[in-house]
Amino acid sequence: MDELQELYREVILDHNRRPRNFGALPDANHVIEAVNPLCGDKLTLYVKVGNGRVEDISFEGTGCAISVASSSLMTERIKGQTLAASLELFDKVHGLLTGAGEPPEDLDKLAALAGVREYPTRVKCASLAWHALKAAVTGAHREPVTTE
């Protein structure tokens, strides 16, 4: 596997082609706009929080394969998780993307994002959705989220 295949793994290409949980969520109680104005990535994250959990989550928007796949993988993994577990996953994925130390364990499919750490300019693509999630879970989203 060369470095490009390491970045564009099958899981990433598949989630880019057929994003999961794509579309608006009418009963969301958090709607977060996330943008990277320099590159043009735009994402709206819909989150329904209830009983201390992410009961439902979806997204829509445009972006590169890394950004769409990361958003799709995130919604798949986060749906049904407690808020505390969601924040814990945010930290793990952040560690995975920015390459501080060994890649965290138990990431399952999310480990497909590991190739991104070799491409510093693409880290912001992969982390946009996760920052939007953090904003939803902590309720800190008066301003649009950006990773630029």
Added chain:
Amino acid sequence: MLSFVIDGIHAHDLGTIVDREGVAIRTGHHCAMPVMERFGVAATARASFALYNDRSDVDRLMSGLKRALELFRG
């Protein structure tokens, strides 16, 4: 200067892939958000030529674009 898009492959992905061939292109909004909105495109790729470019650079760009098509369309 040549601005272009490839169906189904975002400009940033093109940028990363041709970079592996040693070719630097610009991708995204090009600091021209209003015109991108006018034409309804999210992002474009843009290759520019300078005095020092020759045919081998164009060949490398093309081989990078072919690689992108292989990766994304199989």
